[in-house]
Amino acid sequence: MRARNLKVIFSLAFLLPATLYAEEWSAPQYITELNSAKRDVTPWISADxxxxxxxxxxxxxxxxxxxxxxxxxxxxxxxxxxxxxxxxxxxxxxxxxxxxxxxxxxxxxxxxxxxxxxxxxxxxxxxxxxxxxxxxxxxxxxxxxxxxxxxxxxxxxxxxxxxxxxxxxxxxxxxxxxxxxxxxxxxxxxxxxxxxxxxxxxxxxxxxxxxxxxxxxxxxxxxxxxxxxxxxxxxxxxxxxxxxxxxxxxxxxxxxxxESSIFNDCTQTLYFYNMCSPLGSWDIATTQWLDFPDPNPCDNFIIPEGQWRVRVTLLEASADLSNDIYLDQPISQLLIKHSLKNVGKVVSTPFLSAEELIFHIHVDANNWGLGEYDHYSNSEFARVQRTDPLRYLVGFEDLPADLADWDYNDTVLLVELVGVEVNIWESQNYLGENQVVQSTPADQDTALVLLLTSSAGVEATAVIPGAGLSESTYGVLTEGDPALYTDLIQPEAPLAPTGVFLKLELENGQTQLLDGQAGIIKIAYADEDDDGIVDGTSVAETGLVLARYDEESGAWMALPSEVDPVADNVTCAMNQFFPIFALGTWTTPDEEPPPVEPPVEPPANPPPADASGPKLHSTDSGSGPGCLSVAAASDPAGWAAVVGLLGLLGSGRLIKRRPR
The missing domain is CATH 2.120.10.30 (TolB, C-terminal domain)
Incomplete structure (x- = not known):
């Protein structure tokens, strides 16, 4: 397939004339519905x-x-x-x-x-x-x-x-x-x-x-x-x-x-008020700039002057071609990798201001092979629809022209402008994902704690030490739709999932914790009849393991996991890397032992085990510490802080559910 390197350019900058234009404005039109016999003044009009x-x-x-x-x-x-x-x-x-x-x-x-x-x-x-x-x-x-x-x-x-x-x-x-x-x-x-x-x-x-x-x-x-x-x-x-x-x-x-006049570039309309109204009072009128010197700035993708982030949500991905999504300009950034696996993923850019935006999709023509790649981005292969002043739908046609059907729905992005004072997770969740959101300062004394109850009533917890964060941020824990992860579970893969998938994401873009830091993932499972078998499966609870999907290698990595058959949950150290986790078992544990992430060093003085507590069945290889000790910092105080946080999880005091 012939490689293409065509880009779609959404113009956000405007050429400023060297001299002021002679102007022509239309006769004022008084807006009957807005005016009264009293004073009606100082209009402000939205961009749309x-x-x-x-x-x-x-x-x-x-x-x-x-x-x-x-x-x-x-x-x-x-x-x-x-x-x-x-x-x-x-x-x-x-x-x-x-x-x-x-x-x-x-x-x-x-x-x-x-x-x-x-x-x-x-x-x-x-x-x-x-x-x-x-x-x-x-x-x-x-x-x-x-x-x-x-x-x-x-x-x-x-x-x-x-x-x-x-x-x-x-x-x-x-x-x-x-x-x-x-x-x-x-x-x-x-x-x-x-x-x-x-x-x-x-x-x-x-x-x-x-x-x-x-x-x-x-x-x-x-x-x-x-x-x-x-x-x-x-x-x-x-x-x-x-x-x-x-x-x-x-x-x-x-x-x-x-005292007021406001101009809307999108419609070339000036809103103002004066005393020329037939009503004889101050009334609101409009006039059109008939020889407006610029092309309509709202016909295409526009970022107004100021400080903005671009929030991108992947709504649709091609069923035939797997693709990566990039922002080329004004910054170079890989937004979403392997989009077919990440429908529903939300990302944001660093701050930018009033410049051109150039997106492109990078298509693997051989369906995850190592063959040729195509780039589709120019206006011939993309369509931009402005749904309101802050929101756009960008649809890509990601097949060559001789194969395209030109419906622009192969890959669809929701692109939103987000101000400096708004976190990217505050707006409506367009996919209806089950998510929980929490924020924390990035310091040594706090932890980011996320507790999610799945649609099936299963509880999942993530605890991230503040020392592992590069800056203050929001964390998002999402219940993954198993249908979106079927391509991650290959027949030859040793992991047989129980159907529980989690995505852990940080708004600041981190995909791993800082060196020497580790967090906790804890997922409950169902065993209502206490027969030692996970309900709805043939998996023995003692064989459960939490695994992390490694996007670089395309393989599942086992995490040191501890099963609590009394509380019916599995706790593990996420070590440093995320975002996709699954609860399952290894199909060939004897012949093909799972790869285990190298553990972080345990605390210098770990606390004594509680002899009265339940016996934990560990899937760790035996050479590393248990999950809680991995998640603790390098001192007993850090251990106590993590255990204390886990003790608070049931209270809901540390939980902030995503607005609906």
């Missing part, structure tokens, strides 16, 4: 154009000039906006001015201004008492807002926040002393979860009049702002914002865009 948040004083309340201004949400359904719905307390405070909502791309955090009491204002709820606040959406519920600290807020007027799509940059308006005009724009960046001291954006952006209500577009290329009378636009060139230019009529035709 289907959700809008506004501020409105349509519900009376309060005594100050803008008290009763609250935040509402509307959704686009069948081409029409639903009636704006007021967000409940505690996000809205009916006695305060709550306005100018701005959300991260994933909709998880909303930043807004409010004159509710805070450490930075006297609590009189005057219009100029506003501070910047943030609320987190957890399971569809907006939480109690939190006022940002002194690196953002002052005792002056701080308002109109605009959060970047990745949640790491905040631009807002303030009339604090030391600026260039009545109101200036300030910027702050989040570093290690902490907002840094705000900086004035300088004289190119700010002037002697006023610059307010910043809004950076979805791609991070354009920023729209106002001088309290007209809307202006700046463009970022080589990372630097250029001098703002005033938009032409018909956008600026009266007291227009006083």
């Amino acid at each position: 154009g289907k959700t809008v948040y506004i501020a409105s004083d349509r519900i009376p309340g309060g005594t100050c000039s803008r008290c009763g201004m609250e935040i509402f949400v509307s959704h686009l359904v069948d081409g029409l906006w639903t009636a704006p719905e007021r967000l409940p307390e505690p996000l809205n405070d009916p006695l305060s001015w709550d306005g100018h909502p701005s959300l991260t791309l994933d909709g998880r955090y909303m930043y807004f201004h409010s004159n509710r009491p805070s450490p930075f204002n006297p609590g009189t709820r005057q219009a100029d008492d506003t501070d910047i606040w943030v609320s987190e959406n957890i399971n569809g519920v907006w939480q109690q807002p939190v006022v940002l600290g002194a690196n953002i807020n002052t005792t002056y007027w701080d308002y109109a926040p605009q959060i970047s799509v990745d949640g790491q940059t905040l631009i807002y308006t303030s009339n604090r002393p030391g600026g260039y005009g009545n109101f200036d724009l300030y910027i702050s960046h989040k570093v290690d979860g902490v907002w840094q001291k705000s900086e004035n954006m300088g004289p190119v952006i700010n002037n002697s009049i006023a610059q307010v209500a910043p809004n950076v577009s979805y791609t991070g290329k354009y920023m729209f702002l106002s001088d309290l009378s007209n809307v202006y636009r700046s463009i970022k060139v080589d990372g630097v914002w250029q001098t703002p230019i005033k938009l032409p009529p018909p956008v600026n035709q009266c007291w227009s865009g006083t």
Whole structure:
């Protein structure tokens, strides 16, 4: 088969023009469903154009000039906006001015201004008492807002926040002393979860009049702002914002865009408000950038400016050709090896920002042989479908053109953009896998403990010493579907599984523990009639062993295992390597003894055996320590910590089940 080295390129970077374009904008269209006889202002639109948040004083309340201004949400359904719905307390405070909502791309955090009491204002709820606040959406519920600290807020007027799509940059308006005009724009960046001291954006952006209500577009290329009378636009060139230019009529035709305008690159639509409405009040309108200079950035794979990871879930794999999946650019990384064995596997990349993404699949044309390989990646062999602003389906046709059926479902990836503050396991599990998730700091005194109850009621446990982790991370223990592992159990293989498979994965990408560290895998089995035979099999419980699949050699490796016939479980040391484990027996134990992983050195002073406890039948060769001693560190204190953790497993206090 002729080798191919064709790549699919999803363009995430945009060529910036050397000069600003002469612009043409359409006549404003007022959105009837969003507007009322009252003031309807400061729209924020989602990247897919289907959700809008506004501020409105349509519900009376309060005594100050803008008290009763609250935040509402509307959704686009069948081409029409639903009636704006007021967000409940505690996000809205009916006695305060709550306005100018701005959300991260994933909709998880909303930043807004409010004159509710805070450490930075006297609590009189005057219009100029506003501070910047943030609320987190957890399971569809907006939480109690939190006022940002002194690196953002002052005792002056701080308002109109605009959060970047990745949640790491905040631009807002303030009339604090030391600026260039009545109101200036300030910027702050989040570093290690902490907002840094705000900086004035300088004289190119700010002037002697006023610059307010910043809004950076979805791609991070354009920023729209106002001088309290007209809307202006700046463009970022080589990372630097250029001098703002005033938009032409018909956008600026009266007291227009006083405090808000947001541009959606995906639809080339500017959302703003002005007083030109036939209703005679402040109302929300849209206008189209008719000669938009860039190709539609949302037609293809796009990563907005900011810090992101790419989370990849393998949904489908070719039944005929086994393949590996790579990310070539902007980093070189093998994402998923032997994809047919790893349907359901979830991986993530390191952080990246606004660059090209190049994926390819590496196909073994001889079905796991050592023959020719093909690379399929160019647009001829892949199709990208954007399902929402953060999520894409990438389907590959992994057969040569003369054999392809062009349904693009041979290998299918779900690709998601994940922000710096989101762990990759938090989002919906698309395959319905039975998983448990837990996080821990990477230090010598903690352990990552995962307890999983399988669909058949079988309990499995993994204990990973913190000293074996390279960094703080999430661990995921998954009940493997036996149907997905049938190709791992070859007729000539000595392992006969009982049907229990586990995948152990770390979010930081580790596939083995640090040198000198070992963990514990413990799997229960069923022997309800106490006949010494695993229920549903002919396997004697004393012959059970836990094994690890070695992807490099394609062989199963026995782990030092101890069977507890009273508790009906098998405990073993995973040594250093993972991720796939199976519980089974060796079919030819006498003629073909299983390969055993070399054990880690036992503790210098192992604790004495408990004479009153059950006798453990070990499948270890006799030269190595038992499983618990392997999992212990190199001192008795480490042993005690591991035993103590195992004692807590039944309490559930160390368990965090994956959200459904």
